[in-house]
Amino acid sequence: MPFESEKFSEILKTFGETGSGEAEMMKKTIEECEAKRVGGEEKYCATSLESMVDFSVSKLGKDHVRAVSTEVAEKNAPIQKYKIAAAGVKKLSDDKSVVCHKQKYPFAVFYCHKAMMTSVYSVPLEGENGLRAKAVAVCHKNTSAWNPNHLAFKVLKVKPGTVPVCHFLPETHVVWFSY
Template identity: 60%
Template structure:
């Protein structure tokens, strides 16, 4: 599935012409609010469309790329499909049958106790298909409706056919954004980089670090990776922002106080170096009991911390 960028940039030009002349660009806003916070690759890729089209950002939401597979009890790779159906990073959804079948678009769940140096995991970091879904400046994004009752208008705005796969993906994104979070979850869908910055800093303060998964090579095979080191990032709270499937960049951001973030350095069998962002959830008691993680790991909700790596185009915010 591919969202074509040309209508979006035409919209950008028309709206930017009437936007405030003094308004900061998304990149300028980041620098003004977070002068001491380096911008992760996942954000840079979405600010520069020409670079993004050849980047290694991962688009899990539309099934065009992804992260990782684990190893089952008999040593066979276990793929956890992201599409169709709700993304596995949303706590309230049960797994679909398709998500339990082998699929190269994956998100790996594992137990926190297994994340330690020397541990080997079979992983596949997949380069995404370019979508053109870059960040719009906030003054442009705020002029575009983003609600279920405005869906026909939104689709018309972007010349998306109502019966297309793109329309279904956009509808799904909006619906998930409108639904209430689970107990203890504060959620927000950011339709611009500026709004992502504002939400994250409102929860964690401005002394923050933003991190994302980074892979040394653009293309790597399914292979064994050895964990070299594990570094805990920040306290036991984080804001995690998941890239959604949409005509422009939209992130599903959520914060809980039972989340631990880690940066995991790994080396592949072909010597590819990876700095993978991992999130561990210490309280899963409010999750759907049929969530994908429980079915893959064969554990019950609320019993043990559950972790997963994040694709390359997701962003984790932690306090310094």
């Protein structure tokens, strides 16, 4: 299956998506995958589970590699406020991780990257109604190469490179790390 902008018309014919919102989403995903690296980041768009594993292992080594993602106890529960559960936060990795973000595409595509100076945490959360989640959080300790217009800087009211930026990962994203 082709996955490149040069063959985009062929891809659209395969999925029958010409001129649709889905076609625009597919084009945006391919463009992001083909974009230049930022700040020394090593990246790869995996179009299969095997290629995700291969990339992650190539960056972390084959010994003692683990994959984690956010787990929510009840899938269709309404969005609510969560607080960190009493059990506490656990650091899983420091600078040895590959994060794979699920992309919008008709089949599985993950934007994987090994960014420098990141920490990965497991964070137990508890909702107002007692629902529990095991969230995965990633903290970027060096954001100096990020776009100054990144949403994180606007929300936090800070500038690139001044403070670490941490965020939770959705359930469909995967973090690989050495332990």
